[in-house]
Amino acid sequence: MRVVVIGAGIIGLSIAYNLAKQGAEVTVIENQYPGSGLSGRAIGGVHSQWNNKHDIELAKQSRRILSRLSTELHFFIPFRRDGYMMLAATPEEMTELEKNAQLQRSLRIDVQNLSAEQIGKRYPFLETSGFVGGTFSKGDGAVHPFSVVFGYWYGFEQHQGKMMKATAATGLTAKEKRIECVETNQGKIKADAFVVAAGSGTRSLLKSVDLDVPTTFVRHEMLATEPLKFFLKPMIQLNPKGVLINQSLRGEIICDMSRKDDGETRGPVSTLEFLEDAATELTSLIPATRKVKVLREWAGVLETTVDSKPIVGSLGLENLWVAFADSGKGIMFAPALGEILSKAILTGQVEQGSERLLATPPLS
Amino acid sequence: MHAEYWLVKHDGKKIVCFCEDLTEDDILKVIKLGYKDIESLKRYSGFSTGPCQGKTCIMQILRLLGQEEKLKPSDLHLTTQRPPVDPVPLGVLAKGKRK
Numbered sequence: 001m002r003v004v005v006i007g008a009g010i011i012g013l014s015i016a017y018n019l020a021k022q023g024a025e026v027t028v029i030e031n032q033y034p035g036s037g038l039s040g041r042a043i044g045g046v047h048s049q050w051n052n053k054h055d056i057e058l059a060k061q062s063r064r065i066l067s068r069l070s071t072e073l074h075f076f077i078p079f080r081r082d083g084y085m086m087l088a089a090t091p092e093e094m095t096e097l098e099k100n101a102q103l104q105r106s107l108r109i110d111v112q113n114l115s116a117e118q119i120g121k122r123y124p125f126l127e128t129s130g131f132v133g134g135t136f137s138k139g140d141g142a143v144h145p146f147s148v149v150f151g152y153w154y155g156f157e158q159h160q161g162k163m164m165k166a167t168a169a170t171g172l173t174a175k176e177k178r179i180e181c182v183e184t185n186q187g188k189i190k191a192d193a194f195v196v197a198a199g200s201g202t203r204s205l206l207k208s209v210d211l212d213v214p215t216t217f218v219r220h221e222m223l224a225t226e227p228l229k230f231f232l233k234p235m236i237q238l239n240p241k242g243v244l245i246n247q248s249l250r251g252e253i254i255c256d257m258s259r260k261d262d263g264e265t266r267g268p269v270s271t272l273e274f275l276e277d278a279a280t281e282l283t284s285l286i287p288a289t290r291k292v293k294v295l296r297e298w299a300g301v302l303e304t305t306v307d308s309k310p311i312v313g314s315l316g317l318e319n320l321w322v323a324f325a326d327s328g329k330g331i332m333f334a335p336a337l338g339e340i341l342s343k344a345i346l347t348g349q350v351e352q353g354s355e356r357l358l359a360t361p362p363l364s
Numbered sequence: 365m366h367a368e369y370w371l372v373k374h375d376g377k378k379i380v381c382f383c384e385d386l387t388e389d390d391i392l393k394v395i396k397l398g399y400k401d402i403e404s405l406k407r408y409s410g411f412s413t414g415p416c417q418g419k420t421c422i423m424q425i426l427r428l429l430g431q432e433e434k435l436k437p438s439d440l441h442l443t444t445q446r447p448p449v450d451p452v453p454l455g456v457l458a459k460g461k462r463k
Contacts, residue, residue: 033403040407146407157398165401226415226451250410270447279457290455296417296446 012197014338041300084140171208217263227251383414
């Protein structure tokens with residue numbers, strides 16, 4: 001079976017690797033270089049603290065796969081399971097977190113509710129006045145995003161996969177409910193099945209076959225500081241502001257903040273306002289970082305679906321598969337999506353028990 | 365840095381990236397592994413991600429990549445340059461009163 005995967009992000013590569021491993025003849029088309037989109041801009045948080053069963057199951061399966069991925073791919077993927085802490089800045093947010101935690105516990109995720117005082121005692125470097133409490137999941141953590149991209153890419157090429165870098169997919173051609181070929185700047189490419197895993201390019205690509213995926217584009221900005229001795233053990237997410245803080249294995253403190261819905265018009269641009277906002281958040285949460293220097297900032301455009309749920313499935317066309325994880329969840333869902341979707345593509349049917357993971361929200 | 369430094373005969377241990385402690389041999393090894401575009405090469409090896417943000421190393425890396433892959437200077441391009449130009453302490457950027 002010949003399959004074309006559009007997009008060499010973490011999702012595209014995970015699907016491509018799993019397909020190639022099972023003997024399919026796979027070509028990956030990538031606009032720039034693998035991981036050039038959001039996958040390489042992500043800060044790498046992997047958590048299962050979602051508010052719906054569907055997302056929790058996917059994340060749970062993914063983190064299990066991530067733990068064994070190094071041995072499977074023969075490529076070192078440092079997945080650090082030091083925990084993931086969600087902090088609530090307001091009492092309303094705390095109620096929301098507690099409600100989610102209840103659902104997570106019912107699905108066998110080890111999540112604890114913590115008061116601000118408990119958190120302050122456990123992590124003395126945190127200034128507790130900025131939050132009222134939080135939830136902590138000890139099986140979650142963070143992974144270096146590029147190691148996952150490179151790992152899947154390596155595994156994919158070990159199974160005779162073909163990577164086409166700097167190849168832009170410009171449109172799809174459909175005939176009688178089937179996709180015939182994908183048009184690229186290197187010519188048309190025919191195959192038996194097509195996977196669209198183009199991240200923020202998904203919407204424009206699907207428009208060429210009259211499918212509209214309702215999405216908005218949110219710009220995120222990130223910064224990295226100089227490397228410090230390792231101290232920041234759980235990855236931290238401050239809600240509802242959406243501030244993410246992680247210390248990479250190289251010691252850099254990485255901070256991500258959601259900006260505005262101007263991703264489509266402005267693209268991934270870096271701003272001084274972000275540096276000021278992020279510095280304010282970081283230094284008020286971890287006062288010891290005041291003297292730490294920022295080395296660089298970068299940005300990424302997140303495409304989010306209307307209901308913040310992933311869009312995965314065939315969307316009514318026989319041999320078209322869309323894998324779109326929604327707003328930066330790619331890294332948390334890709335390992336599981338790759339395994340589930342590759343089986344579905346090869347057999348034409350969804351494995352029992354996985355149907356709910358492939359549930360697709362209605363399209364407009 | 366003195367220009368003559370780069371003219372030293374290659375002995376395998378010539379450092380090209382001081383922030384991340386990468387030698388010429390390290391970079392050549394990464395290119396041989398298949399990371400042949402400058403962006404992938406950067407992310408696999410880690411050059412240009414330290415305090416200098418590429419200001420010291422990028423020309424050396426481009427030279428190595430060009431030599432190794434037989435590329436013309438016009439085929440080589442820089443990695444995206446990110447702000448700030450020089451490292452800035454968070455406390456300088458943060459709003460509000462200094463404690």
